[in-house]
Amino acid sequence: VDPAQNVGYGKIILLGEHSVVYGYRAIAAPINLAIRAEVTRPAAVAGARPDAAAKSELVISGWDSDPAAHNPDGAALAERVATLIAARLGVADTPVRVEVFPELPRASGLGASAALAVSVIRALVHSFGLSLSEEEISQLAFECEQLVHGTPSGIDNTVATFGQTILFRKTDAGNEIEELDIPVPIPVVVGLTGVRSLTADTVGRVHAGWEKNPQHYEAIFSEIDGLVGTGVEALRRGDLPALGEVMNLNHGLLNALQVSSPELEALVDLARRSGALGAKLTGGGGGGAMIAIAEPGRIHSVANTLDVAGYQTYLTEIRTSPNGRV
Ligand code: MEV
Structure with a gap:
């Protein structure tokens, strides 16, 4: 993955959704739709004095914002996800503007919530010059998925991060992930x-x-x-x-x-x-x-x-x- 892209991939589950939550195998593949994020830090850019009252802002272009609590894939939950990520990365005290550009429809089973989390993590990591391994990015996106879904298997955040077709199984000892070579697309x-x-x-x-x-x-x-x-x-x-x-x-x-x-x-x-x-x-x-x-x-x-x-x-x-x- 070119890290500069700040991208999280959308996915399809080819076989095995739902049973994967119970420790059975599933196959998932990335699709050519993704979510990209950009972070701007106004004070740093303008050279202005940091404004103590300034707040971070999350802007999602294209998704209708629906702050209603019953719509957890909407803007309200995306904001909770972004807040969790900023806290985990230790950057919650610096106001930022996070702009998210989704190619994926939300709440459609195509992994938009995991892709959003991965894109925001990547964008913050780059903006603050942090260093996170791909595994750490996937793990933090998994925490975000827990916020969104409760009991995710971990398959969505894995594909959103690594962008590879995988055979996946959740075990008590951790996830078994096998990259699959596809001879013919x-x-x-x-x-x-x-x-x-x-x-x-x-x-x-x-x-x-x-x-x-x-x-x-x-x-x-x-x-x-x-x-x-x-x-x-x-x-x-x-x-x-x-x-x-x-x-x-x-x-x-x-x-x-x-x-x-x-x-x-x-x-x-x-x-x-x-x-x-x-x-x-x-x-x-x-x-x-x-x-x-x-x-x-x-x-x-x-x-x-x-x-x-x-x-x-x-x-x-x-x-x-x-x-x-x-
Ligand atoms: C969602 O993409 C797939 C499910 O199996 C849930 C999960 O694995 O977390 C339904």
Whole structure:
């Protein structure tokens, strides 16, 4: 990563969301949408005397600011995240202006909250000439994710920081992270349902179900873990039909966990009918985003069908690292 970019990457979860929170494996990949941040320190720039009354300011261009507490991915929570970061970095006493430029939609399952945290950490680290390892950046972003989601697995902050396609497993002894080499880039359409959904809510829903029926839930998680294993092999072979098949099965099991929605089902169905080899919800679900893969010659027509039906779509690729950014 070029540190000067102050970037946190967006991500898709290819296989294994939700079960990853319970210690099972998942595959995640960065996408070619990111969040960038810039820090200006007015006093330092202007050479003026520091103003004791000056306050730090967080400006997010493009996201509608929604200070309502029920909207934790909005501006209010972003401010709490920025405050936590400044405190942890020991720079809370110096007023700064942090400007955030998101390419990612928020509350859509594409890792915007982790990407925002990473971008703000990087921007403050550079502005204050601090030195943090990539692991420390990811760990601090994980703390921010705990503020936002409660019980994150750690997969989002890892991809937001390192920008690599990974096989991830959370263990008591720490995270097992394996970088995956992708021999042939795999084209992906991301489709937005247009319904915002908070990962904290769907993670909470799964947790409530797991508490009531632990053995049934663990059986589903373990089944998903098996799909992740098959998916890794398919990715390594560049076998798109096999990968598509496990994505379809994973979506069915996510539906069993009740984190799909009518809007997601409609998108998945449309993507499959228009030639996708595999389609599933990605991230927290309950709304948010769907991903579909297709043969390179087919991917534009899948995206086009979704566009014509009125969905916002993005084209991206699963590769070892994202387009030209790393
Ligand atoms: C969110 O991108 C993925 C979830 O598995 C939550 C997490 O892993 O923290 C739903």
